[in-house]
Amino acid sequence: MRSIWRTRHDSTGPVGPADGLGRNIALICLADALVGASFGAISVGNGFGIWVPVVLSLVVFAGASQFLFVALAMSNPIAAVLAGLLINVRHFPFGLAVGDVIGNSLIRRVIGSHVLTDESTAFALAQADPAQRRRAFWGSGVGIFVCWNIGVLAGAFGGSYVPDTDTLGLDAAFPAVLLAILLPSLRQAATRTAAVVGGLIALATALVLPAGLPVLLSLAALPLALRTRPERAHG
Numbered sequence: 001m002r003s004i005w006r007t008r009h010d011s012t013g014p015v016g017p018a019d020g021l022g023r024n025i026a027l028i029c030l031a032d033a034l035v036g037a038s039f040g041a042i043s044v045g046n047g048f049g050i051w052v053p054v055v056l057s058l059v060v061f062a063g064a065s066q067f068l069f070v071a072l073a074m075s076n077p078i079a080a081v082l083a084g085l086l087i088n089v090r091h092f093p094f095g096l097a098v099g100d101v102i103g104n105s106l107i108r109r110v111i112g113s114h115v116l117t118d119e120s121t122a123f124a125l126a127q128a129d130p131a132q133r134r135r136a137f138w139g140s141g142v143g144i145f146v147c148w149n150i151g152v153l154a155g156a157f158g159g160s161y162v163p164d165t166d167t168l169g170l171d172a173a174f175p176a177v178l179l180a181i182l183l184p185s186l187r188q189a190a191t192r193t194a195a196v197v198g199g200l201i202a203l204a205t206a207l208v209l210p211a212g213l214p215v216l217l218s219l220a221a222l223p224l225a226l227r228t229r230p231e232r233a234h235g
Contacts, residue, residue, distance in 0.1 A: 021123070021136055028119050029143045033151035035063060040155025043070045050156040057152040061114060061145060062088055094121045101130075101137045115141030190224060197221035 036057065043053035048070065056066050065084035094116055101124050102112030115138075124137035186192050198221035202214040209217075 021127075021132075022139075025123065025136075025140045025143055028140065029147040032063070032119075032144050033147040036148040036151025037155030037158070039063065039066055039070070040152040040157075041159030042067075042155075044156050044159030046070055053152050053156050054149075057149050060084070061148070062117075063148070090118075091116055094118070097121060098124050098133075098137055101133045112137075112141070115145050117141065117144060119144060194221045194224035197224060 039057070040050075040053045043056075044050060053066070053070070056069065060066055060069075062084065065087050068087065069081070069084050095113060098112075098116070098121055102108055102116075117140075120137050120141035123140040124133045127133040127136050186195060198218035201220060202218040205214040205217055
């Protein structure tokens with residue numbers, strides 16, 4: 001996507017994908033904290049003890065899977081686990097894409113795979129410089145992990161005081177912030193086409209497939225965004 005890869009030079013030096021990186025990571029962390037609070041509150045509201053969403057967030061750390069587990073676990077815990085594993089299959093290609101960013105040591109691989117998310121992968125791959133990719137991955141991955149767990153803990157404790165957690169609308173915070181960050185990329189026709197086609201695929205399958213699968217299927221539109229080759233600076 002051209003708007004992600006574009007690099008220019010001016011009197012202050014190179015300016016490119018790193019512009020606003022810290023701000024964007026902070027916004028995503030804030031949104032994830034709010035969604036985490038929603039998850040904690042919803043979990044307690046569905047009858048789980050406070051420790052359940054807290055432990056899930058520390059050990060699993062996968063928002064979509066956690067929401068799905070809470071929704072299904074009471075009626076069918078086996079289905080809840082299998083559905084969560086199915087949704088997280090997408091992390092396999094993510095790991096291949098950022099393997100060189102995480103590093104080679106065992107401890108970095110273990111920690112890096114745990115904080116591997118859609119956001120940390122996207123932030124890393126949007127950077128052209130290898131060092132900046134590492135900073136983007138670790139900064140967003142660790143930041144989101146900390147903020148998500150703080151949000152879950154706060155939501156779990158506060159959930160018992162909220163009669164209907166759906167009225168808070170906290171689950172809308174994350175997609176709203178993510179859309180705001182992605183808007184500049186939509187200036188490219190190829191990216192807009194891919195976004196529209198992917199959205200239509202997700203909408204068409206959302207009513208007949210389990211949660212998470214429509215999003216995975218929408219990735220079939222990704223090649224449409226690759227029709228525009230990324231621009232890079234020439235020395």
